[in-house]
Amino acid sequence: QSALTQPPSASGSPGQSVTISCTGTSSDVGAYNYVSWYQQHPGKAPKLMIYDVSKRPSGVPDRFSASKSGNTASLKVSGLQAEDEADYYCCSYAGSNNLLFGGGTKLTVL
């Protein structure tokens, strides 16, 4: 199985909004509502930001939101802050007890 497709980079100025896409297929993103998003700062372990397509774990700011349409999931970061600069990864259940990650998007806060 190929990795989910994410843009390599995204950027925005403080206070602005940015959306990161994650494109899969009808066998993974399009088939299941098990899409999650992770934030990873350099040298650190990933952090869960979104699960079940659009739910936020406790402690994640509501500036982070997500959705899914067909085979594409999206993460929106509103009111960009300096600390949002990180790598972001999407992940989807792909059936048959398999998980699939996206290639990652480097978010730069200008």
Add this chain to the structure above:
Amino acid sequence: QVQLVESGGGVVQPGGSLRLSCAASGFIFSSYGMHWVRQAPGKGLEWVAVIWYDGSNTNSADAVRGRFTISRDNSQNTVYLEMNSLRAEDTAVYYCARPLAWGSGNYYNGIMLWGQGTLVTVSS
């Protein structure tokens, strides 16, 4: 304190073997499925393997199937990754990871808890 602590990483020659361990604490380990996820230097995350909460079922990614084996000892609160026939492309930080929710079937909706990772380098 809820945490996962990996160990066992190191440098190994191509074709060699290594066993990673992950010690869990601060939660009811036997109620959760567990994953291994890896990240090659400068690259993205790659899912490696999953094991059900009771060890009754496992699965692994195509890239490692037949070479890597995930197992667990619920009496020791530990999950393992036995890695054989290692290749240069297996060089990565290996993370032990726990899903958001406990119980049967709750393995794939999100990975909430991550270890600090252990580096495996396959090189001659």
